[in-house]
Amino acid sequence: MKLNITSKLLSLLVMASLILTSCGDDKDDDVTPDVGQTSCRLTKVSDDDSDESVIEYNAKGYVSKVTETDSEDGTEYTVVFTYDSNNNLVKEESFEDGESDGYYTYEYSNGMLSKIKSYSGGELNYTETLTYDSNKKITKISDDEGYVMNFTYSGNNVSEATVGYMDEISYKIKYENYDNKLTPYAAIKGMVNPYSGSSQNNPGKVTYSYYYEGEEAETAVINYTYQYNDKNLPTKITEVDGDDTYVTNFTYACN
Numbered sequence: 001m002k003l004n005i006t007s008k009l010l011s012l013l014v015m016a017s018l019i020l021t022s023c024g025d026d027k028d029d030d031v032t033p034d035v036g037q038t039s040c041r042l043t044k045v046s047d048d049d050s051d052e053s054v055i056e057y058n059a060k061g062y063v064s065k066v067t068e069t070d071s072e073d074g075t076e077y078t079v080v081f082t083y084d085s086n087n088n089l090v091k092e093e094s095f096e097d098g099e100s101d102g103y104y105t106y107e108y109s110n111g112m113l114s115k116i117k118s119y120s121g122g123e124l125n126y127t128e129t130l131t132y133d134s135n136k137k138i139t140k141i142s143d144d145e146g147y148v149m150n151f152t153y154s155g156n157n158v159s160e161a162t163v164g165y166m167d168e169i170s171y172k173i174k175y176e177n178y179d180n181k182l183t184p185y186a187a188i189k190g191m192v193n194p195y196s197g198s199s200q201n202n203p204g205k206v207t208y209s210y211y212y213e214g215e216e217a218e219t220a221v222i223n224y225t226y227q228y229n230d231k232n233l234p235t236k237i238t239e240v241d242g243d244d245t246y247v248t249n250f251t252y253a254c255n
Contacts (some may be wrong), residue, residue: 177204
């Protein structure tokens with residue numbers, strides 16, 4: 001499965017270990033996270049290694065660029081977002097120190113994101129297809145190489161995700177103990193993140209079960225705690241993975 005943004009902190013912003021999820025909406029013309037719940041914009045993400053990502057927006061309020069400078073070697077990672085006349089994201093291109101590192105294109109059907117195509121060196125790498133249920137929640141992402149990601153829901157949140165190859169499960173992800181607060185994605189207009197499914201809230205516990213030749217081989221449990229601002233948005237996420245602890249901070253501009 002693809003990872004939109006190459007550097008580790010920008011990857012966290014997009015994937016967040018598959019937990020920073022976006023809110024779905026029932027409107028046919030809504031294909032991006034529903035930011036109508038908040039007047040805030042996410043402007044910066046920083047971690048405990050002194051890396052930070054700066055998020056910029058265009059005149060219509062849609063994310064236009066995300067930039068991170070690596071604190072260790074000074075490498076600058078940038079992602080540029082392009083929209084069509086209907087404000088649908090159609091292209092996302094990554095740069096490393098100004099050189100293109102590949103891009104993704106987005107296609108829509110009946111107002112819903114339907115295909116994602118990955119390119120590098122001008123050549124198509126693979127195509128992913130999205131499937132939705134009757135409530136317009138993402139239930140499946142599959143590519144033309146045989147990889148499949150499936151989502152199961154409990155209410156408005158993902159309860160389990162599975163990732164597999166050629167009908168064989170590689171790992172399962174179980175989500176528990178959701179809060180009732182907004183995710184950081186509620187404060188980003190335009191960015192597409194289908195790999196989290198269509199959850200509304202933030203989980204407190206995520207269990208990863210890895211499989212080898214059809215048998216469960218290893219399990220990892222990660223616990224999350226959150227601090228929020230007065231707009232019910234997370235300002236700090238603390239992740240505890242065994243003996244390791246990671247902290248991510250979120251900064252917003254609110255009206």
